[in-house]
C-alpha cells in the first residue's frame with residue numbers, strides 16, 4: 217500500500233459548561249497533560265502529517281498547550297459555535313491543502329488511541345469515503361445513533377431528532393470519523409442546519425455521501441476509546457482508565473508494580489526494566505527512572521532523573537532537578553531538590569538536600585540540612601567525593617566541602633572545608649561535677665517563691 221497522507225482535525229472550540237470551570241474544558245488535565253494535548257498526541261502517533269486544531273474559548277492557551285505535541289499543528293478559530301460540521305469547516309484552509317485521509321477527533325476524548333485512528337484510516341484505504349467509529353452501549357441516551365440497513369451505515373440520527381424506534385438503537389457514534397480528503401469539502405459544504413438544534417451536524421455527512429453514491433462504513437471500537445469528558449466525574453473516570461492502561465503497559469515492559477492500583481503515573485513517566493515500584497508511589501511530570509531501581513513505598517517524585525540501580529524511599533520526596541546517579545540512595549524522609557547525588561552516594565535519613573552537588577561515594581548523615589535560602593536568594597552547596605558528613609550537620613550555603621573531608625557530627629558549617637580536612641564546628645562540651653544538684657535546688661526555690 218502506498219503511503220497515504222493524513223490531516224487530523226481536532227475540535228476543541230466547545231464551551232464545556234458542565235465542567236463548571238473558569239477555563240476551557242480541554243485545558244483540564246489527565247495524568248498532568250491537558251485533554252486537547254492527549255488528542256493531538258494520538259493524532260501524531262497515528263501518522264498525521266498535519267494537525268488542524270479548532271479553538272474557541274481560551275484559544276491562545278489551548279494552542280500553547282497542544283502545539284508542542286505534533287510536528288505540524290495549525291490553529292483555526294471558530295468564531296461562533298454552530299455545530300460540529302461548522303467547526304470542521306473552520307479548518308477548511310487546511311482541507312484545501314489536500315490530504316488523502318481526514319480524521320475528525322474531539323478535543324474532549326483523551327483516551328482515543330493511535331490504533332483506533334488506524335482502524336478509521338484503514339477503512340478509507342479500503343475504499344470508503346466516510347468511516348464512522350461506533351460503540352455499543354446499553355445506555356445510548358445523548359449519542360447519535362448509527363442507522364444501518366443490510367449491514368451498511370445509511371444515516372446517523374442525533375438524540376433530539378430520533379424517533380422512538382431509533383432511540384432503541386444501541387450502536388452509537390463515538391465522534392471519531394474519517395473522511396476521504398478528495399470529497400471532504402464538497403460534502404461538508406452540503407450540510408444544512410434543519411434539525412432540532414438548528415446546528416450544522418457533521419453526522420449528516422453520512423446520508424450526503426451515500427446520496428452521491430460513495431461508500432460509507434461504520435467500524436466498532438471500544439467505548440473507552442471515545443469516552444468524552446464533559447464534567448469532573450468523567451474527568452476522574454478518564455484519569456482512572458488512563459492510569460490503568462499505563463500501569464498495564466509498564467508491567468508488560470518489565471517494571472514490577474507490587475500493588476499496581478496504588479501507583480500514579482504522569483503522561484511522560486519513563487521507567488526502565490527490572491525496576492521495582494512499591495505501593496503508594498506518585499510520579500509527577502518529567503520523571504525518568506533507569507533499570508534495576510527500587511522505589512520504596514510512599515515516595516513522591518517529580519522532575520527527577522534516577523539512574524540504574526539507585527534506591528529511593530520509603531517516604532522520599534524528589535523534587536524538580538533531583539538527579540540520582542547509579543547505585544546512589546535517598547532514604548526515608550529525605551527531600552532532594554535541584555541537586556545531584558553522585559554514584560554510590562548515600563543520603564539515607566531525614567535530610568534536606570537543595571541546590572547542591574554531592575560527589576561519588578559520599579555519605580550524608582541523618583538530619584543533615586543544606587541551608588540554601590537566606591530569605592532572599594538561593595545558594596549552592598558543593599560536596600566532593602568520598603566525603604563523610606556527620607549526623608545533624610547544617611551547611612550554610614554558599615559552601616564547598618572538598619573531596620575526602622570529614623565533618624564532625626552536629627557541625628554548623630559556615631566556612632569551606634578543604635579536601636581531606638576534618639571539620640568540627642560546634643560548641644565544646646563542659647561537664648561540671650555536682651552542679652546538677654545545685655541547679656535543681658535553685659530552680660525549686662524560685663518556683664516556691666512564685667506560688
Ligand code: UD1
Nearest residue numbers: 227229230297298299300303322323359360389390391417
Ligand atoms: C456529538 C455527535 C454525536 C456523537 C457524540 C459523541 C454531532 C452532531 N453529534 O454529539 O453523534 O454521538 O458527539 O460524543 O456531531 N465542537 C466545536 N464547535 C462546535 C460544536 C462542537 O468545536 O460548534 C466540539 C466540542 O467542543 C466537542 C465536539 O465538537 O469537542 C463535539 O461536540 P458536542 O457538542 O459535545 O457534540 P454532542 O452533542 O456530544
Ligand code: MG
Nearest residue numbers: 322324444446
Ligand atoms: Mg459531547
